[in-house]
Amino acid sequence: MNKNILEKIKVETLKANPELNEPHKNLHEKEVRVVLKNCDIINPEDINHYIAKDGYFAINQILTEMSQEDVIKVISDSGLRGRGGGGFPTGRKWDFAYKNENDTKYIICNADEGDPGAFMDRSVLEKDPHSILEGMMIAGYAIGAETGFIYVRAEYPLAAERLQKAIDDALELNILGENIFGTKFNFNIEIRLGAGAFVCGEETALIASIEGNRGMSKNKPPYPAIEGLYGKPTIINNVETLANISQIILKGSKWFRSFGTEKSPGTKVFALAGKIKNTGLIEVPMGITLGEIIHDIGRGVGNKRKFKAVLTGGPSGGCLTEKHLDQEVDFDTLVALGSMMGSGGMIVLDDHDCMVDIAKFYLDFSVDESCGKCTPCREGTIQLYKLLEKITNGEGTLAHLDKLKKLSKAVKKTSLCGLGMTAPNPILSTLEHFYDEYLAHVTHKVCPASSCRGLIEKYIIQDNCVGCTICAKRCPVQCITGERKGLHVIDQDACIQCGECFASCNFDAIITK
């Protein structure tokens, strides 16, 4: 394999498939395509399609023209920051591992995508798997590694299948393997499947899992770049981080910096979900305002409901509200606002969602997923969950709110790894922005969003019912009666207070008491 062959494949494939040069369809004017540039354009199972879109030209270029330092410099100059949540500068991380001399080093792609409600990485893995392989190879060359692992979460079997096909095809063309592009560079990639543990997205736990152990976190330092997989220098990068690499090499760090802000250059892929009209993946320049994402691209909450908040950063993050709609979305702003970028999941909430209940949901998740190694996280998250449960059941007091805050801070401070250190964030953030809602639960025993069933006595249909019959269809005990287009009534004796009718009425005809 050499550049001429690549060129030849490119020209022939483009000739046979002119549609590969068509632009992306249905893009909002504020969207861009860098990370997702090949998604829904190429056939992910055809390596020639990837080559036709300049695939593997970057690895060829660095192997034939650039030193390891050159590569690290371009990535450092681009200002690329890790998209896995923390936003650590990628070039700086590579430099640590490069300078840490060792015969054996490793590259790991973190494809664990643990945030429940985020699906950016899945799309890239399934729709453009070669871009991840190329990113890993470039990282491997830069730091001096010959082996890469992709740790894919078990829930993504199709992603694993496509990656394996991509690896096999690249091996066949000798784009992976020994003496790549006729140089001394060797690189091989293996896939490892997760087995359903969120904490394995944390880098030291992920390493433990690849080594065949329980996925438990370790104290840092030492950082993996110094002492990682099998004790060797190891670079762990997120899927989206790696998907940026080959394009930065080909187009330069200046080009990359033409997107985004000074401190958060480039684009970010967000997964919009929840109470928003346009759900799905979007890619936008960093620094776009929250309002542009929610209202312009996402087209608002719809269904006559009112926008209430957006959750970012998943179980480690927090919420942003109405008053943040003008804020720019980048790594540092979100942290300053008490949330975080996380991997890019954005769950939109409307006025029917209770913030205390959401905090409880996230704590339930963290209780489930705590690896149990350290007490503050293992026991602390359970205590926090129990406090929230009391509050949503109407058994909360003002003292509980105080305790909630204090304990949250203690768990953050004393936990060993990122999971415990961030698990209380959803509580602290909702306490800060929706304190009134907590107060209503403990002092008036009312859930303003009509969501906490422990605080609801009954559901009542009002005169503005238009008789659409939806609630009657969905009631699990068939206790709602009424003619089509006629007023509906709930048989209160039979009602089991499940809340299904309240959630399904599109006409605000049902209220709670």
Add this chain to the structure above:
Amino acid sequence: MSIYVLEEQLNEFKIEVINKYRDTKSPLMQILQESQKRYGCVPVEVQEFISKEMNITTAKINGVVSFYSMFSLIPSGRHILGVCTGTACYVKGASRLVERVEALLDTEYGSTTEDGCFTLAHTRCVGDCAQAPVIMVNDEFNGKVTSDDIPKIIARHRGKNCKK
């Protein structure tokens, strides 16, 4: 103690799985995943067999099996039904769907129906959040599910390979 994987299956497991991974680095997870895939579980007899063949203590193997939620000790029912309870599905009413499924199947989350037809599996985000709420039955994807869809979904699979 029930036996879920027979002697001759273990032999086959040795030839097709253990021998393949024997000389690779840190093969335990992959071997356990193969067992889960083939037998729907990693029961004690398989753990002991791996221990003997690979020279890894049963304590270590059991520790790994119990840590990861994908591994189970007993086989699941014919169909694995999972209501996604990731964040996107949760805010779209997944917990009510869970209650509905539990009531219709008369089984709690995490267990198997008496007739062995359905196992209700904990599921946290299957990566299709734009279609929330989501119910998976084996590999079958059901998006934007409403509570009145559930009896239909259950009936459709009850018919397949189930006694009742």
